[in-house]
Amino acid sequence: MEGICFLPTFLVIWSSSTFIVSYLIALFEHDVDVIFPYISEIGAKPPESCIFGLMTIITAFAGMATIYARYKFVEKLNEKAGVPPALNQAAFWIGMLSCLGICFVATFQETTIIQMHDAGAILFFVSGVLYTTLQSIISYKAYPYGCSLALCHTRTGMATIAFLAVSPTIICVLLHRTEDKDYVFHLVSAVSEWIVAFSFIFFFTYIHDFKRFTLKLRTEFVS
Template identity: 85%
Template sequence: MFWFLEGICFLPTFLVIWSSSTFIVSYLIALFEHDVDVIFPYISDTGAEPPESCVFGLMTVITAFAGMATMYARYKFVEKLNETAGGVPPVLNQAAFWIGMLSCLGMCFVATFQETTITIVHDAGALLFFVSGVLYTILQSIISYKAFPYGCSLALCRMRTGIATIAFLAVFPTVVCAVFVTQTTLHRKTEDEDYVFHLVSAVSEWIVAFSFIFFFFTYIHDFKVSFQSPLCHCGGNDSPFLLLCLSVFISLCPVSYRSLL
């Protein structure tokens, strides 16, 4: 079996690949259409004009739902882990989950409302996405330490803490410098008085975004879980279709975790 098909690690694997592709594909299309500059446009700039706005919107919404699924799987993993090993306060796990949901909601706003159409809603969604996302990584880093050594290795705990720290440090210039960017335009000139603020904010934004991607990449180790499906009989004769539906349903519900065996 391929490593990315073990357990439910296909969730973070898909999320990492798809979200990375979202940023890169929309950027390349916008660059090909001459809608953005080569040097560090805002991520939102790469999805402001058609046709890249259509691609950016669709792929970002899919990313948001993939993020929700991954966060829910992580929430259930920690919940199941806590039943056996303890150490993680349930309220902490729940807080991390709902803050993560807020981040995904903000991502949907960013995808739906382009910055060149309804700027205030787009900016509010971006702020919700970045701030909630950073808080989520911080809380999950704390959870990893509290669950150690059952949840993951010490090296993985430190890696998550490092990524969360980078995201935390980068989100401040992302937001603060964006306040001083006075004009909403897709093309910037070095002589613009707010160019430095734009550059710092845009670079920090890309750092935060890819910090999230690398953080979810660390979930692949946790999600290599094993499942056991019970043998089902439907009266005297087995129904292949019903058994297929049951097996799919069971495969989506974590039952036993390899890390707990």
């Protein structure tokens, strides 16, 4: 665990565990179907909603820390690479918006205020996909100083999968609600939702980068 690579490691393992643990509890409580429930459904009823909310908030803060560390890494990398600072800043703030969306999802369950829950979910998914896309572009612009070309391709592949899955996630869930809960729309939207959620193992690719640097906090007294 060199550098600060524990950040993306913890983020990916914890976020994946959030979905899996909540799903298993919801199954045990007979609150969801076995086959492809919505992620929102696995965190809608207690006791799984309590676990889901707590673990998701921790995920959001871990995501913020990882996104900030990535931002500072690219900023330092720019002493050699040619990544436009505006691009790095845009990716940082969009990533933070995605984490804000996660907080909305965790706080407003589907069974309480569905409008706020949906708004948070859309903010999370759309901003998250846009963030991974921008980071893929940044990786190519920083090459060969940032990471290997193979890792650039890997990030692009993950971002592409998320991008292709996010549209049917949003469109089909809306159609599912308006078309008398058609099962086909439910299946497509639920599968796409899980694909987008697990495509964010994208952060696992940061381990290679985060081994190469550390962040230090400096305290200064102002007289």
